[in-house]
Amino acid sequence: MQREDILELLFATPYAVLRERAGQAVSWEKGSHVQVRGLVEFSNVCRRNCRYCGLRAASGRVARYTLSRNAILEASARAVSLGADTIVLQSGEYAIEPHWLAGLVADIGRELHVPVTLSVGEHPHEAYALWKEAGAARFLLKHETADPDLYARLHPGYELAGRIGHLRVLRELGYEVGTGFMVGLPGQKPESLADDILLARELNVSMCGVGPFIPQADTPLGTQPGGSAEMTLRVMAVLRLALPWANIPATTALATVDAVSGQREGLLAGGNVLMPGFTPPEYREQYCIYDNKNRVDMESARTAIEGAGRTHALKALH
Ligand code: SF4
Numbered sequence: 001m002q003r004e005d006i007l008e009l010l011f012a013t014p015y016a017v018l019r020e021r022a023g024q025a026v027s028w029e030k031g032s033h034v035q036v037r038g039l040v041e042f043s044n045v046c047r048r049n050c051r052y053c054g055l056r057a058a059s060g061r062v063a064r065y066t067l068s069r070n071a072i073l074e075a076s077a078r079a080v081s082l083g084a085d086t087i088v089l090q091s092g093e094y095a096i097e098p099h100w101l102a103g104l105v106a107d108i109g110r111e112l113h114v115p116v117t118l119s120v121g122e123h124p125h126e127a128y129a130l131w132k133e134a135g136a137a138r139f140l141l142k143h144e145t146a147d148p149d150l151y152a153r154l155h156p157g158y159e160l161a162g163r164i165g166h167l168r169v170l171r172e173l174g175y176e177v178g179t180g181f182m183v184g185l186p187g188q189k190p191e192s193l194a195d196d197i198l199l200a201r202e203l204n205v206s207m208c209g210v211g212p213f214i215p216q217a218d219t220p221l222g223t224q225p226g227g228s229a230e231m232t233l234r235v236m237a238v239l240r241l242a243l244p245w246a247n248i249p250a251t252t253a254l255a256t257v258d259a260v261s262g263q264r265e266g267l268l269a270g271g272n273v274l275m276p277g278f279t280p281p282e283y284r285e286q287y288c289i290y291d292n293k294n295r296v297d298m299e300s301a302r303t304a305i306e307g308a309g310r311t312h313a314l315k316a317l318h
Contacts, residue, residue, distance in 0.1 A: 006194040009238045022237035022270030029244045030272040034305050034312045037086040038079025041279040041287040042067045046092025051154050054216035054288040055092045079278040080112045082298050093121025102134035109135040139170045142180035146195035178207030184227020185213045197242050210235050211253030233269040240270025249273035263304035274301045
C-alpha cells in the first residue's frame with residue numbers, strides 16, 4: 001500500500017466501506033478474541049514538557065505520586081484475577097531506578113504468570129536491556145506525529161529522529177514494540193496521518209494506538225480544539241488495512257470523546273485490544289494527561305466486547 005492509496009482510503013472512501021474491510025481484516029488476522037491489557041499508571045512524575053500533556057514537568061497543579069512495589073503488585077493481581085492477559089506498567093518519563101523496575105517486572109512474571117508491557121518513556125539502552133532480561137516482553141513508545149517539525153514544536157528539546165532511534169533499539173533488543181500517534185493535533189497537516197501509518201509500518205511495530213488529541217486546560221494547548229472521534233475511527237480502520245498483523249487498541253482517548261460507544265466502535269473499526277485501568281482509585285485523578293478522561297474498566301470493556309460481537313474470557317466482577 002503506497003502513500004497515495006492510504007490518502008485515498010483516509011479521505012475519499014466512505015467510512016462504511018472502511019469499517020467493513022477493517023472488520024474482515026481483523027477477523028482474518030486476529031479472530032474474534034479481544035486482548036485485554038490491565039493498565040497500572042504507577043507514577044505521574046515526568047521530566048518532559050510535552051505541550052499537550054497535563055503531566056508535563058512545568059505543571060504545578062499536579063500532585064505527584066509513585067506507587068509502592070506492593071501497591072503495583074496488588075493492582076496487577078486484581079487485573080489478572082479479573083481476566084487481564086497482560087499488565088501494562090505506565091508512568092511519566094523520569095529517572096526510574098532500573099533495578100527497582102527490573103525487580104518488579106520479574107515479580108509480576110513469577111507471581112502472576114502474565115507478560116509485562118512497559119510504557120515508561122525514553123531511557124538508557126542498558127536499562128531497556130535490563131528490563132528485557134527481567135522478563136518485560138513489550139514496550140510502548142508512541143511517536144505521536146511523523147511530522148518532524150510538528151514533533152519538535154510539541155516536544156521542546158526533542159526530535160522525532162531520536163524517538164525513532166529508541167524504537168529501533170527496543171526492537172533490536174527483542175521487545176515487541178508498540179507505537180502510537182494522535183489525530184487532530186494543533187498544526188497537524190491531515191496528510192501527515194498517512195506518514196504516521198507508513199512510519200508504523202516501516203518500524204514493523206507489533207502494536208499501534210491511535211487517539212484523538214484532547215486538550216488539557218493547564219497546558220499551552222489547553223484552548224485548542226480537540227481531534228474528532230470520526231477521523232480517529234477512519235485512521236484506525238486504515239491502520240488495520242495497512243498493518244494487518246498489528247495489535248490495535250481502542251484507546252481510552254477514543255472512549256473519552258465518545259464515552260458510550262467509543263470502545264465498541266474502535267473494535268468495529270479494526271481494533272483488537274482494550275486497556276482497562278487498574279490504578280488505585282485515589283490516584284486516578286492525578287494521572288491527567290488530558291481533561292475529562294473517561295476511565296475504562298472491566299465492565300465497560302465487557303460491554304464494548306459484547307456490543308462488537310467479539311469474545312474474551314473475562315471473569316466475573318467482584
Ligand atoms: S506525554 Fe509522557 S513524556 Fe510527555 S509530558 Fe506527558 S507523561 Fe511526560
